[in-house]
Structure formats: C-alpha cells, structure tokens
Amino acid sequence: MADWINWVALLAVLVMLAGAVAVLLLNNFLAAVAATSVVSLGAAVIFVLLRAPDVALTEAAVGAGLSSVIMALCLRRLGLWRIPSVTAGVDDEAGNS
Amino acid sequence: MRNYVSLLFVAGLAFLLFVISGQLDFGAAPMLIGQAINQAAPEQVGAANIVTSVVLGYRALDTLGELAILFTAATAGGLMLGRARAGATHDPEAGFILRTAADLLFPLLLVVGLFIIVHGHLTPGGGFQGGVILAAAFFVPLLARPGTHFDHASFAVVEGLAGATFIVIGLFGLVYGGEFLAPLLGQGEMGSLLSAGTLPLLYIAVGLKVGSELAGLMAHIAAYEAVDS
Numbered sequence: 001m002a003d004w005i006n007w008v009a010l011l012a013v014l015v016m017l018a019g020a021v022a023v024l025l026l027n028n029f030l031a032a033v034a035a036t037s038v039v040s041l042g043a044a045v046i047f048v049l050l051r052a053p054d055v056a057l058t059e060a061a062v063g064a065g066l067s068s069v070i071m072a073l074c075l076r077r078l079g080l081w082r083i084p085s086v087t088a089g090v091d092d093e094a095g096n097s
Numbered sequence: 098m099r100n101y102v103s104l105l106f107v108a109g110l111a112f113l114l115f116v117i118s119g120q121l122d123f124g125a126a127p128m129l130i131g132q133a134i135n136q137a138a139p140e141q142v143g144a145a146n147i148v149t150s151v152v153l154g155y156r157a158l159d160t161l162g163e164l165a166i167l168f169t170a171a172t173a174g175g176l177m178l179g180r181a182r183a184g185a186t187h188d189p190e191a192g193f194i195l196r197t198a199a200d201l202l203f204p205l206l207l208v209v210g211l212f213i214i215v216h217g218h219l220t221p222g223g224g225f226q227g228g229v230i231l232a233a234a235f236f237v238p239l240l241a242r243p244g245t246h247f248d249h250a251s252f253a254v255v256e257g258l259a260g261a262t263f264i265v266i267g268l269f270g271l272v273y274g275g276e277f278l279a280p281l282l283g284q285g286e287m288g289s290l291l292s293a294g295t296l297p298l299l300y301i302a303v304g305l306k307v308g309s310e311l312a313g314l315m316a317h318i319a320a321y322e323a324v325d326s
Binding site for chain 2: 053054056057058061062065066069070073074077
C-alpha cells in the first residue's frame with residue numbers, strides 16, 4: 001500500500017517538474033499557461049495522497065482552473081494570445097477570434 | 098545576470114525545502130494544536146468535516162479576513178479593467194459544439210457547485226471550492242456566446258447580501274453565544290445535512306459571495322472588444 005503511494009507521488013512529482021520546465025521553455029504563452037495548470041494538477045494529486053482532500057479540491061479548482069482561465073484571458077487582453085512563429089496557424093486563429 | 102540571481106534563489110529554496118524535509122518525517126504532524134483540535138472538534142462543533150470546523154468555527158475570523166481580501170482584489174480588478182462600451186463589437190458566437198456543451202455544462206456545474214457548498218460541513222470542500230465552481234458555471238455560457246449581457250448589478254447585489262449575511266450571523270453569535278461568529282442553533286446529529294449549527298449557513302454565504310465575485314471578475318476580464326481583422 002505505502003509502496004504504491006510512493007510510486008504515484010513520484011509520478012506526480014515528475015509530471016509537475018516536466019510542467020514547470022515546460023513553462024520556461026515554451027515559446028507560446030498560451031501553452032505555458034496550460035503547463036502551469038499541469039503543475040497545479042500534480043500538486044492536487046499530491047495533496048490527495050497526503051490526505052488533504054479539501055486542499056486538493058481548492059488546488060484543482062483555483063490553481064488549475066480559475067488562475068489558468070484568468071491568465072489566459074489576460075493574455076488575450078494584452079494581445080499575446082497569437083502564435084507569432086507559426087504561420088500555419090492563421091486558419092486556427094480565424095476560427096478563434 | 099538575472100538568470101544567475103534566479104538560479105541562486107532556486108538553490109536557496111531547494112536548500113530550505115531540503116532542511117525542512119530532513120527535519121520532518123513524511124506526513125508526520127509536528128504541531129500539537131492540530132491533534133488537540135482533532136480530538137475536541139467533533140464534540141465542540143459537531144461538523145463531520147474537521148477542516149470546516151476549523152475554517153468556520155475556531156478560525157472563522159480568519160475566513161472573514163480572507164473574504165475581505167478577495168473582495169478587495171475583485172474590486173480593484175473591476176476598477177482597473179472597467180467595462181466594455183455599450184455598442185462595442187464583440188467576438189462572434191462559438192461553434193455549435195461549444196454552445197451545446199456550454200448549455201449542458203451550465204446546470205451540471207451549478208448542481209456540483211451547490212452540492213459542494215451545502216455539504217461543506219460533511220465532505221471535503223465547502224464555500225470557497227464550490228464558489229469557484231459556481232463562478233465557472235456562470236462563465237462558461239459567456240465563453241460560448243461572447244455577446245450576451247452579463248448582469249453585473251444583480252451579481253453585486255448577491256455578493257453584498259452574502260457578505261452581509263456572514264457578518265450578521267457572526268453578530269448573532271456575539272449576542273447569543275458570547276463570541277463573534279460563535280456557532281449557534283445546536284449541533285444536531287453529526288453527519289446529517291442539518292447539523293453543526295450555523296456552519297452550513299456561513300458556508301452558503303461564503304459560497305455565494307465567492308461565486309458571484311469571481312464570476313463578475315472573469316466577466317470583466319473577458320469583456321474585450323473584438324480585434325479588427
């Protein structure tokens with residue numbers, strides 16, 4: 001039982017680390033916002049393992065959901081929503097805006 | 098230069114975490130107050146979820162402070178962002194799939210949010226978590242149909258009434274219970290929906306306040322004129 005929890009915690013930490021590194025490396029701001037919400041989801045999993053379901057629920061709702069939405073909306077307001085390096089994304093953009 | 102500074106900062110943080118994790122066993126509670134509350138809370142407050150009995154019983158004043166902070170932040174955000182002009186152009190409606198999904202999600206999110214708020218004293222969750230879900234419920238239709246009118250005034254009324262209710266319940270506690278925000282109305286049977294005195298009422302007030310506040314804030318941020326293209 002305890003062994004199993006350790007492996008899940010390790011997996012969650014690895015996913016969180018990958019997400020955190022992805023935030024630094026990604027060129028697209030929107031993708032970076034999505035990566036921050038991946039970090040929050042991993043934290044929520046760890047809170048569940050630590051038997052803090054209240055905190056896990058808050059982390060999932062506020063950290064992964066609400067703050068990502070607010071950051072994404074702010075990106076849109078600042079005009080950083082676009083993907084400058086990808087020229088093939090014009091069709092996609094027309095669908096979005 | 099900046100990279101080195103942030104690297105130094107991260108190294109310091111890692112050292113701090115390393116020291117803390119070296120001192121503590123994984124999952125061990127170093128403080129005694131938590132254990133004391135764990136033992137005393139079921140009899141004193143009567144909430145099945147001990148976290149709730151701390152948040153709304155022992156530390157209810159902190160919760161009021163949290164609500165004040167959230168209110169200040171949302172007000173500042175609303176003042177900064179302003180509102181879209183009456184005749185402003187807006188984004189076109191989303192596609193059929195997104196609109197249908199928003200219609201389906203709205204009642205579902207509403208029910209989940211209210212369930213989490215109302216059962217805050219029984220199961221994990223409560224006013225803050227359920228309030229965020231309620232805010233999401235009211236924001237999803239706005240994403241699907243950007244042109245729809247968002248009634249800021251009535252959301253502000255709900256928010257103000259909920260905040261006032263929290264304080265009024267606290268004042269009732271001051272008059273009849275001897276302390277501000279003291280739980281009243283008797284504990285009832287532990288684990289039933291109507292138990293733990295005024296705690297469920299307080300959590301409903303918190304949930305409505307957080308939900309209307311955050312929905313208003315997100316609607317403010319999303320109110321953005323379409324870019325000419």
